[in-house]
Amino acid sequence: MSTALPYIAHFDLDSFFVSVEILNNPSLKGKPVLVGGYERGVVAACSYEARKYGIHSAMPMKKAMQLCPHAIITNSSRADYSRYSRWVTDIIASKVPLFEKASIDEFYIDLTGMDKFFGVSRYARELREIITKETGLPISAGLSSAKFISKMATNEAKPNGFLEIPHGREKDFLWPLGIEKINGVGQQTEQTLKNFGIYTIEDLARTPLELLQRYVGKWGESLWEKAQGIGRSQIETEWEQKSISHENTFDRDYTDLQFLNQELVRLTEKTAYALREDEKLAGCITVKIRYSDFETTSRQETIDYTALDDQLIAKVKDLFRKSYQAGRPVRLLGVRLSQFIPFTVQMSLFDNNVEKLNLYKAVDDIKNQFGSKLVAKASALRRKEHPGDKEEGKR
Amino acid sequence: MKFIVSSSSLLKQLQHIAGVINANTVLPILEDFLFEVEKNKLTVVATDLETVMRIQLDIEAKESGKVCIPARILIDSLKNIPDQPLTFNIDKNFGIEITSDNGKYKVMGENPDNFPKEPAADDTTSFTITASALITAINKTLFATSNDDLRPAMTGVFFELDKNGLQFVATDAHRLVRYKRKDVSGPRSDNFIVPRKPLNLLKAAIPANEDELTLSYNNNHLFVKHGTTQMSCRLIDARFPDYKVVIPADNPYRLTVGKSDFQSALRRVSIFSNKSTNQVALSISGSELQLAAQDVDFSFEGNERMKCQYNGEDLVIAFNAKFLIEMLSAADSDEVNMELSTPTKAGLIKPVEQDENEDLLMLVMPLMLNQ
DSSP states (O other), X not given: OOOSOOOEEEEXXXXXXXXXXXXXXXXXXXXXXXXXXXXSOBXXXXXXXXXXXXXXXXXXXXXXXXXXXXXXXXXXXXXXXXXXXXXXXXXXXXXXXXXXXXXXXXXXXEOTXXXXXXXXXXXXXXXXXXXXXXXXXXXXXXXXXXXXHHHHHHHHHOSSOEEEOOTTOHHXXXXXXXXXXXXXXXXXXXXXXXXXTOOBHHHHHHSOXXXXXXXXXXXXXXXXXXXXXXXXXXXXXXXXXXXEEEEEEEEEEEOOHHHHHHHHHHHHHHXXXXXXXXXXXXXXXXXEEEETTOOEEEEEEEEEEEOOXXXXXXXXXXXHHHHOOTTOOEEEEEEXXXXXXXXXXXXXXXXXXXXXXXXXXXXXXXXXXXXXXXXXXXXXXXXXXXXXXXXXXXX | OEEEEEHHHHHHHHHHHGGGSOSSOSSGGGGEEEEEEETTEEEEEEEOSSEEEEEEEEOEESSOEEEEEEHHHHHHHHHHSOSOEEEEEEOTTOEEEEEOSSOEEXXXXXXXXXXXXXXXXXXXXXEEEEHHHHHHHHHHHGGGOOOOTTSGGGGEEEEEEETTEEEEEEEOSSEEEEEEESSOOOXXXXXXXXXXXXXXXXXXXXXXXXXXXXXXEOSSEEEEEETTEEEEEEOOOSOOOOGGGGSOSOOOEEEEEEHHHHHHHHHXXXXXXXXXXXXXXXXXXXXXXXXXXXXXXXXXXXXXXXXXXXXXXXXXXXXXXXXXXXXXXHOOSSEEEEEEOSTTSOEEEEESSOOTTEEEEEEEOOEEOOO
């Protein structure tokens, strides 16, 4: 066991989508900019100028426009988001041994043990400067002994700042903060705790654990530990990835089964492509449905290990059929594959899956060479891509 | 209504049919046994709407009547009551009072009129088979059925009858078992698919002896009768895959190995294989068979060599060891033959000696080795 003090840095690109839009169109600089769908949909990101009007991400676009009618809505650089994200990832990967890409614009970096060679703090600052210098994207960072503290430090440091919480000073930083600053404390938990007179993290830390568990259930324990400055979660590196998923929030709500099935095929195809690129087979499928009222259901099933589109699609459609409440408007569909094993093919007596596999691999090759949007199953070809859709892939 | 019954014989009979009842049922009444009393006979029925099982036993009763009794609580109590005659008293509101030497127990029953009706045995065709032959057939095929609900035909055992015999076939698309009985004669050429659950229940409810069972079937159901035990089940309404075309007719290479040696070697080596694929590679060269497995994630490796008889070209072929182990268990002979051709074609497994009335053939598709 290593006895080195843990150092975890959290890096978060400042209003990432907006920053990319500004890089592509410098005239947007200094203006209230919103990224997201026009018609309905939500604010995916907003510039700091827009935040002055009380706008925050995940706010309905309509409401944002009421708050700041002259805001500029854009998402013209959508295609570049993941390119820039990969660029940042590559820089980080070249500089540190152990990191986790938590989302498109967020990274955790394990700098434990690095203090023997460099000042950890100086190293993190320099990394931040390198990223901004090379990509032109502003990024904020936090450094501390635990993931969640670093993330909170980043939030305090934003925009374009750096905050270090030295070992032993965690409570000085955490305790004055409101409980809503803890990642994962939503409106409901916040309200519940406030009803019991718990407003700050210090209040939380001074509440007996048993009482806290009674207030918020199972979650009480990890919440209480966090308030004490103890974080248990580890850096999850990319090569330990546990699932691949794609989900899409539509520009409007749909009840049309044909459309929904088309979307399922399209999402499954994308996910299966990623699976084969990783040379894996999946043993579990999850289908996620979010209805217009935000009620979200997901249903998963164990399957025979496979990486074949048609087998996955059949199962995805089946899962959807079993869990979809007919007639209810759907705002989001998602497909997730998990339980990976290294690529092996159990040949079948009745389907020639070797031939099928060769077909899919040939299609994958075309995608790799000419772009992933060039070839798709006919059933997944759909209306022209809607600017209002908000699609997310995750590994 | 009132009747007296032996606690141990009631428990024994109920345990034969309790497996029909699912843990989570849609209709609460499906958690009940239906008790029907008539002329000193008690008939008990359990159903899950697909499979119905019924048993009968002798009791003492003056009147006849019916009631539904919750199954779980009845079985739990019978298990804990020492062997003795029990008195059941049922009132007009289907309240049930059980009196034993130890005390009195009460439970609320349900209206028997609400219990689902059994399927009618209309237009059936019948044949007979010994209990032991049927149970052997179930044991040799059931393990190869599929769990994939998207391919319902493969989730059961295919019964294929004709004048010269009866064939049982099961497959999960990766392997296939065909078990033929020549001492049974079907009334005509016909076939149907029986789901897994009723076959499992039959295996447990019927002793594997030489008693003759009567099997009757129509388009939708199979009915099995053995003495006072009866079962009916819905057949799977799907087309069984055309399995005959996938059985290789002329695999040129024959490997002969001792069954239990091969099975033990597979068991040991597969411990070191990848837990999901259970991949074991067989390298056959001359009279030597090598088994090799590895799990790269954990750096595990297992290797063994054993003697064999082989008449073909050197060959490396990989299989899911779990499949091979299960198939070898189904072969009742000291030695088995594996007939092979190429690393991407199905391998056949046959017992070297078989009873003249039996013919067991199994095939398994290989795993494709990483190039």
